[in-house]
Amino acid sequence: GESVGLHLPTLSVQEGDNSIINCAYSNSASDYFIWYKQESGKGPQFIIDIRSNMDKRQGQRVTVLLNKTVKHLSLQIAATQPGDSAVYFCAENYNNAGNMLTFGGGTRLMVKP
């Protein structure tokens, strides 16, 4: 469950535009994926999840897409708002790891008013 200790990449978008945050996961056997949002000084907050038997799942203003062929996960945020500014983490889980999640390094989303 250890994440890569890299400096965070940053995505800057204009308020009202759509945002797409990407994540490459490591294990082709992973069967469950989660996106978290972490605001400054707070703990990560669950946004949306998807199981490997699905390609797409929609929530309120958010959509997660899963491409198992290339082991790629994306989070789409519609009509991005200033309150969406945060660091976004993807996480993967595979059965033989029990409930252990492996986290991506995170992407910082900055929304310009």
Next chain:
Amino acid sequence: SQTIHQWPATLVQPVGSPLSLECTVEGTSNPNLYWYRQAAGRGLQLLFYSVGIGQISSEVPQNLSASRPQDRQFILSSKKLLLSDSGFYLCAWSAPTGHSGNTIYFGEGSWLTVV
């Protein structure tokens, strides 16, 4: 509904002093419990996890330890803090192992600065 609390939220400790961070979960039984550390601007590093009372697994060798004296209580400790222990510590919980693909839910975190 389930809630997770951890405290203190912020602390400044001198090098060589002890540490105790506490975490409790409400509204669930026999949860898996976790301690993560996050250095400034970086990702999440799993330190310890527990699947039951008294059962602790360590992911990273260090001068920290964890204990689970009660089902919904998880404590992170150190006898002597190092400067490198500074960071943001997060407690988390999930449903028991065996329920595949369960989300991990995080507490609000504890900022530790070792001076």
